[in-house]
Amino acid sequence: MKLYYAPGSCSIGTHVILEEIGKPYQSHEVNLAGGEQFSEAFKQINPKSKVPVMILDDGTSLTEWIAIAGYLAVTNPEANLLPQDPLDWARATEYMVHCNCTMHSHGFARIRRAERFTPSGDEDDEETVRGQGRRIFNDGFALMDEVLQGREWLLNHYSIADAALFYVSFWADVRGAATMPPNVAAHYARMKSRPAVQRALAIEGFA
Known part of the structure; x- marks a missing residue:
């Protein structure tokens, strides 16, 4: 997995979840101040031009904080990050x-x-x-x-x-x-x- 993030943005919450899970992942810092989110290369990853973006092991791109958080919790049930009730x-x-x-x-x-x-x-x-x-x-x-x-x-x-x-x-x-x-x-x-x-x-x- 690979997380595209910007320091101090909402993606810091995504980093917290990834660290709680404890499985290997990569991080790529996106230069928001420099406009990297609007580059053609980044828009191929996320046309919405924002972070966080999670690239899954099969290359699938997942966007939106809540969607990423839910996916990580559901696919890592041993971390107990989402209630069963x-x-x-x-x-x-x-x-x-x-x-x-x-x-x-x-x-x-x-x-x-x-x-x-x-x-x-x-x-x-x-x-x-x-x-x-x-x-x-x-x-x-x-x-x-x-x-x-x-x-x-x-x-x-x-x-x-x-x-x-x-x-x-x-x-x-x-x-x-x-x-x-x-x-x-x-x-x-x-x-x-x-x-x-x-x-x-x-x-x-x-x-």
Whole structure:
């Protein structure tokens, strides 16, 4: 397997899952700042021009964070990263979607890339968009904080959903995107104590 990633992007959560599984894989750093994601070579791998991308052993290309996380969990059941109970499985998906599709795509994206949501190019409009992003991002943490009340992980045991929450929490910490509420901050600290997370951070240059 080969993971195409960019340091500090959502692919850091994918790196965490791969390190938890513990099987050999390769990593290829994509230079987003230099526009590598828009090159013809990369678009042959992922026409969406974004990371993460997972190339499977048979050459198949798999994109989208949740799809990659689910595939890795299902194909490595011994790692116990996805619940067997149907409701818990649905909850894991629910939490990943909220982190990836709401907090990330609607919240953090507005904070970091406000110009994408303001075609007028007006600076006041961009600040309004950033404010919307901060509210979405903070509201997401508030919901995750409630889920974590009285528990260590989002489900009854560690799962790929925790890797999703980790990467948005990482942005709150390293990118200064938000202040994590208490339960989320404690979850983030537990994640950072895991050897797999430490290895993932080291790979991406954040050790």
